[in-house]
Amino acid sequence: MTWLRQDKVLFGALVGTISPNIVPYITQSKTSRDTWKALANTYTRLSRGHIKQIKDNLKNISKGSQSVTYYMQAIKTKVDELTTLGKPLDHEALIEKVLDSIDDTFQYVIDVINSCDTIITFDEIHEKLINK
Template identity: 30%
Template structure:
């Protein structure tokens, strides 16, 4: 459980969450740029209830709820003791956000073993693209295994699109 590798799906979910929170202007709740406000502030020398405190708590609870709703039961139990969306997000990021060497090696092995077999070319190319995309998400170069193919693609005057590559294959 603790060493569960980052998958393309979890990376995509992370990316989607980041986009969503950025779009709503609330990414600061999980990246720490909107810190936990004080309940009481001084205003004109007097202690006053900080109205931004209740807004912050509400937003944080909504974000934490959305994070929890997107997780498996195992992952929820892992973060259930964290009180803020930022602390839960940080724990998930540190636990699942770093790809393991074994997972990367397994992906590269899958890529080397892909054959068309009885699959139609569309299935094969989409499988290749899926694995390469996952490797890319993990910030890992595909490696020397595909030097010949990448050299041929780079030698072209115009870049090749995935659709064009698919048609040629």
């Protein structure tokens, strides 16, 4: 019975640490082992089509009328998915994606970032966009 309690704790930790958009893949799991198996079956199969779909989804993300935080979260989720699949996005490409998909309201921020001599982080861009 001790192992059941420990497994429930581990199962809870797994569920609590994964992204909410991944939770549907493990809803049928009853144990931590089932959870790991479900995640492995979902994410270890590198399919060219799946990677292309994620890249297309990333390409189509634009800020539009959504909040800066939601916009940045959407980008980060897709970038993290690509990284998980062993296809990380180059940092420069990530920065270009963020800057290319926001409207002219943020032109000053775009100009400042583009004129920097040092590489800016994703978190720093997020902060600058929020402060705008």
